[in-house]
Structure formats: C-alpha cells, structure tokens
Amino acid sequence: MTEILATADSARCDRYAVENGIGSQTLMSNAGHAVASAIRARWAPRPVLVLAGPGNNGGDGLIAATALRAAGWPVRVVLFAEPQDLVGDAAWALAVWDAPVLAPEPVVWGDAALVVDALFGAGLSRPVAGLPASWLDALSTRSCPVVAIDLPSGIRGDARPLSGMASKADLTVTFHRRKPAHVIEPHAEMCGEVECADIGVPQGWEAAISPVAQEVFRPRWRPLELAEAPATHKHQRGRVAVFSGAASATGAARLSALAALRAGAGLVTICSPPAAMLVNAARLTAVMLARWEGGPDTRRVLEELRAEAAVLGPAMGVGEATRNAVLAALETGLPLVLDADALTSFEQAPEALLTRLHPACVLTPHMGEFARLFGEHDAEANKIERAQAAAEACSCTVLLKGPATVVASPGAVPLINRHASPWLATAGSGDVLAGIVATGLAAGMSPHDAAASAAWLHGDAGRRLGAGLVAEDLPDCLPQVLRALADSHRREAAFSHLLTHGS
Template identity: 45%
Template sequence: MFDTRHALLTVDEMSRADRLTIERGRAGILLMENAGRAVADAVSERFGGGRVAVLCGPGNNGGDAFIAASLLKERGRDVSLFLLGERERLTGDAAEAAHRWNGPVHPLTADAAEGAAVIVDGIFGAGLSRDVNGQAAELIRRVNRAGLPVVAIDVPTGLDGDTGQVRGEAFRARVTVTFFRKKPGHVLYPGRTLCGELVVAGIGIDDEVLPEVAPATFENGPALWGAHFPQRRVEDHKYSRGHAIVVSGGPSNTGAARLAARGALRAGAGLVTVVSPPNAVAINAAQLTAVMVKPFAGADSLTKILEDKRKNACLIGPGCGVGPTTRENVLAALLSGAAMVLDADALTSFAEIPRDLFVAIKGYFAGPTVLTPHEGEFRRIFPALEGGKLARARAAAAESGAVVLLKGPDTVIAAPDGRAIVNTNGGPELATAGSGDVLGGIILGLLAQGVPAFEAAAMGAWLHGEAASYFGIGLVSEDLPEMLPAVYRDLVPALR
C-alpha cells in the first residue's frame, strides 16, 4: 500500500472514515467541535477585526459553521450567522451545534455578506449533488465580484470534492480548511485555484481507519515511489542502467526526439540512441554528442534494432508524423517486449482505430507501456470517455491496458488496476514548447533503468515539475534536463 499520508479521499471515502471513527467510540459532535475550532482558528489567525458573516447550510458543513460562529463570538468577534433553510429541520450533530449558538439566526439571502469583513462558507460541502442556484448562487456571485475574503469549510461551496469541477457557482476562497486528508477536488483544476490556501486539520479521525477505507488516489511525491528510485551501485556500467531508444521523425521534425533523448540521458539511462530515417541522421548527429544516432527505414528495420534486448525501452511519437508509417512502427516496437512510452503522433495515428493499439498493448509480447496524452490527444483515442479527469484517466488505463499519464497542471497518472496519482508540482514555467517531449524522455530513461511503468510515470511527472521549479521564470524546454542533476542532489539523500 502507498504511504497513506498522501491519500486523497473521495467524498464517500471521507464519509466512511468519519463513520468508522464514530463506530469505534468517538462522538460525532466531538469531530464537529474540532472541525469548527480549526475554522475559527483560521479566521482568527489570518483576519483580525471586522464583522464575520458565517454562512450555514442544512448539513454537517453547516454544523461545523455553527461551532465556528460560537467560538468566534466567544473570542470577541462581531459575528452574524445566516442559515439556508429552517433551523428546526437540522438533524443529528448539526442540530446540536445549532443549539449551542446563542445569537440570532438570519435567513441566507443574496445580501448576507453585505458589510462583512470576512466570510465563513459552510453552506455546502464536498458531496454536492446538484448545481448551486437561487439565493446561494447570487450570494456567491456578489462575494466573488466584491473580492471579499472567504474561509471555506471542507471545500468552497459549489465545488465538487471528487472532480474539482464547479457545480453552477462556486466561491473563490482565500483559505479552505479541510479535515483529515485532502480530497481530489482540492488538487484538480479548477478546484485547486478556488481553494486558496489549503489547511488540512486533524479532527480526531485515526489513521488506523485508512486500511479499511482503502484509498486508491494519492498526491504525487517521493514517498509514493521512493522505494523504486534507481539506486547507483559501484558495479554499475552503462548497459546495466539500460539502453533507451527514441524514434525520430524526418529531417524537418527532429527537435522533439532530441529533447526526449536528452531527458532520458539526464534521467539516468546508461545509453540513449536516436533512430531516424536516413535523411535525418546527419541533422541529429550534428546536434548530439553523448546521445548516439542510428538510421532506420520502416517497421522491419526498427524490429531488427530492438532485437538487441539490451535496448530495453523505446519512445515513439514526438515529431514522428501522423499516419500509417508511425502506426506500423508502434506496433513493431510493441512486439519487441521493450518498455514503451507512446506520445503525440504515436497516439494520434491511432485516432481512427484505437482498438488496434489497445490490442497490441495487451498482447503477449508487449512490455510495460505508458501513454502520455494531453487533453486533445486523449479525446482522439478515448472519444467515448466522459466525466472528471480522474475518472477518465482510470477508465482509459483500464481500456487500453497501459499506464495513462493525462497531462495538464493537474497531471493524472492512472494504472489499469485503478490506482491513480495526481501531480501537483507542475508550475506555469512548463507552458513552453517541447516540455512534454522532455517529460516523455524522462519517463523513458526511468523505464530503461527498470522502474515499473506506474512508478516511472509518477516519478517522471514529479521530477519534471521540480526541474521547472528549480529553474523558474524564463525556462525553455532545453533547460529541463539540465536541472535534473540539481533535483537529484536534493532528492537522493532524502530517500536514504
């Protein structure tokens, strides 16, 4: 099992963690008290002075807000409380929390935030099942337009905790206080931008419930894959660290392959060779030094190259061109048993016949395979898949038999067995031509060193994001591989 400190709990999984904790003897009202205190602390520590408008909904989120309102009032704050619905209809712990509030309860209307210095949002939680509308939606619009600071409980009202998508309208929070573990909606876009500063508060739920909850989604980081990180040994030689093959396109499309090759080399592959059509060999040779070059002419030629089992990992796609030639090269490479990374043109070439690709990936001779589409490429080969990003990536992995890395600022890595990781360290620096080619190369270099496909994809995405962060503003794709040694210098001691 992965390190559960990095688990992202779905709404149902969080409800189960709550229920298991209560079944083991911890009162639900105690959990609510702790949640309300964490919210009150967030307000007190960050927003001093001025009236606090506390917005309560009809469920447990509203109960948390009632507790927060009571505590803030005890601390001397000017608090106004607004409730969506009728107080008499509250049940369970939320009713008990409302009973403890000794101030007036105003109906929640579109002007509830008027004159407030800070808003506590406890209207709806992560399990929202319908779009926000009516008075609540108009209130959200007014608060967002005014730029008032919002402290959201669990998630900003209107945000789906499982997908990160907006249901109708959603607050743009300055701070979000969630409990026990993050949810997928906190790290998937656009939810990540709506949550502001994210505070994860312990409220009395024990980690011991997590094995029974059995989460399958995690936030990316070294704790998840550190055990698979390639170890350097004195007896290593270049062949023991793998030989990666990058398939290049024709003479006018060679740059992407060279970027990938440099990524693979810096990621630690012992040897890297760019294979290209004969008319592109001289161009690649003029630009490469430590990376070797070799001509090939079609699928049969690629098959012969990969017959040398020391050549144990292969990347096809960037700059290869869309069409039957690329399709044939992909199918030939999959038959070799080499670990594969398929990106860009290698995916689009199967847009009309994706099933042929999936059958080959699941074939007896195929090695571990990673697909690295951006959203456009994903839609071309998985046109029927809909829903949130996590659900689509999982379904794609199950359908294709490959590890799927669905790119974006919230890159999702999904395995055919249902495990999924969300990468959160990819910054805006990566919005530059060729950065995806380098990512494919980094994953290729890790596969060549024997890292399993799921861990190689997750590791590659994290290293890619860290390299960009280390460089900062002004990054171009050629800079990414050259930052990996600095990332490794900090990472490797931490893994020991």
C-alpha cells in the first residue's frame, strides 16, 4: 500500500523532518534536484522557462533551474514577486540561482521548449488571478511540455472542486507522498504522469500522521491462497450465489457468476426465476443453477445452497420485486454484494435500504447510483471523503467506482485503486467486478479487503486485455491475472527470505 496524505499533513511531514535534523533548505534542495533529474530523464536538453512563484514552490523551481543550468541546459526564470517579498526559503533559493530573473509582464515565451510550473503548490486556497492567471491562460495554448512542481498551479492538493484558471502538466513531480489531487479525477488527469520523489523525510512520521487513503498495490487474495493449499477442496474456497434477472436479462448474472468462479470460488450457483431457467441452463456448464421464486424465497435458496456470499442487482430489474429480494437477503446476515438494480430500486426510499445494511455488505455504485442513495453531499468534499461519509452512514463497505475506485469502510483507512484501464468503461464490466468481490467475501476476507483486492484484479484484467475488450473477456483473463499475482508474491517471499537469512 502507498499512503495518500492530506495537504496539511504533507506540510507536517516537512516540519517533522526539520524537527529531526533535516534542514528546510536541504529539503528544498532535494526537491529541486529531483525535479531537474525527472526532466533530464525524459527530455534532451532544450531551452527551459521556469515560472517561479513567491513561496516554497517557487524556491523548488529556482533550485531546479540551477541544477538544469549546471547540466548545460539553457534556462530562464520568470519571478512572480519582488525579491524582497519572497517567503520561506525561496529567498535562499534565489541566491543559489544567482542569475538574472525576468519580470512576469508581458507574457513572453521566447524560445522556451519546456516550461516548469513552479507558481503555486498544493496549499493554494483561492483561484489564480491577475498576471499568474494570464500566464497560465497563455500556457494552455502552447504545445511544449509542461512540468509541474507538486501540482499544476490552480489545483488544490486536497482535490477540492476546480475554480478559476489551472494549468495542465505532462509531468508532475511531487515529494514524499502523493496527495488526493494526484489520484482523483479530474485533477489527476491534469497532473499527467506523476513522479513522487524521496526528499529525505526520516522514518517515524507515520506515528503522528494518518493517511487520508492508501493505494492498492498487488494485494493478497485469499481465494488464491486457498486454491494453492495442497489439501483444499471446493467448499473451502467459498460458495457464491448470484441472483438472475428475467428471461430476457440473464447475461449480467452469468457474467458475475463466471467471474466469481474464475476468481477462485469453489462453487457458484445462479438463482434463477422459473421463466429464466431454460435460458440460463442453456448457457451454463461449471456454474450451477437453482430455482428461485423471488422475494421471500430468497432466504430459502441461500440457506439450501449454504451460500457464503451472494450478488444481487445485475439486471434483476428496478422495482418492488428486487427491493423485496434484497431485504430478504439482508435478513440472513450473509455477506452481500449489492450492485446496479439492487441499489437503484431504492432510489425513492433510500432509508429503507440504508437502515437495514450490515457490516458484511459491500455496495458497488457508480457515481450516478451513489448520488441516488446518498445525495450530492458537501460540494467541497472530494471523492474519498464522500465515500467514507457514506460508509459511516450506512455501516458497511462502499466501493465507489470510477477512474480511481475508492473503497471505504467504517473506521478504516479508505483504499484507492487506479490500477485499471479506460476500456473497463463498458457494459457488463461492473457485473464482473461484483462477482469477484463476492469471491473474496466467500473466502473469508473482510469486506474492505475483498472489495479493494477485487478492484485491483478487475483493473489488472482490463490492463492486460487493453483496447477493444468487452465484459465477456474479463472472466477468462482472470486466471492469467492470478498466476501473475501468485508469481509476484513468490518472488517477494524469496527476496524477503534472502534478506533475512542470506543465500
């Protein structure tokens, strides 16, 4: 996991470093040199224009300018302050630069073939205005690469709504840990590629600072571990039930069921309305089939199947029948994945669902379904905060889908998955994800970990398939995803053993 820190906590990390013997000028020097190194690693020498603001962000830019000039790059600096008005260590950085600076007016680019945006950092609390806004507006019309220090100017580090002018970068170099704006859209797209540089904050900062989120990275997947145990059998790997829609809407349930089976569940059953039995039977092989009469019959079916997790919602239909089935399933206390129609069916009376949810539930809404259940919330809240507030309100796990999927649970640090592909935005993709989540639940994973790990597996399948994928491709790609994940864990274990015990 990689921590995501609030803007204020990032500043606290800098103060912690200073309190523990790392000078503030050393931190600025490390930051500026990291920016220069990132530029040199990606581009050949070319004329560079650095737009330097009055604070520490501008100081980082001045150090980067100094390092690039020392490497033989032609560099000019436009300083958006009088030298005597520089704050923090920016005055020291200006002395290190020790070369002429240009006034910010008028907007003149000269021969610049790369621009470094060091105007404002993550702590910006008001819209960019005046001359800086004019320069950012002019910058938006240029085709040369833009490198932002910490964040493109005009973007707030905690991913608050955009207001006013903001720049868009090809590369953003930030320091120590990323901030919400680096991972939440539309801010993340404006950052371009994000490189997080180590500037020397010493160990121990974690004791005083709680991350606002953590990013998922090669998760542990309990069904995979169970499947690789020598004495395992199918019932130990979890039994999943998936509820089907009507005869004309059975495909979504089959996608969920096949995904659950491919993700490692030992036994998966589709619970089918009588009129859809033949349709489902004709398309199923390894997935089992059970007759389900709807509504109150939901509890009987789950008990007879000895289900350990269930999926309700994909193409079940919006209305009273689905509401009754969901409420009956909730009465069993089983781990449930509620998706699509299972959520939308409660749009007119969300409290009827939210007050009956229990901690073993996972809701998997996209932004539209989320708004139907939880409303618009605070306009200033970012996606992480909205998901966490919803999870606390309904006492269960919320997997809020999108380019950065957020998994939030009461009392837990939210998890973010950006390991995905834009090609996952296709019909049926969410049904596959619901089945994978259910597999983790049936194997005994916590809802928080099952949801986050499933999002990563789903995203990895999307990345492997790439352009042109359709939802039907995803389950068949899961064995490849799981093999690669198992191989990576084995390599990590071998390396850890080597470090501990030697050869």
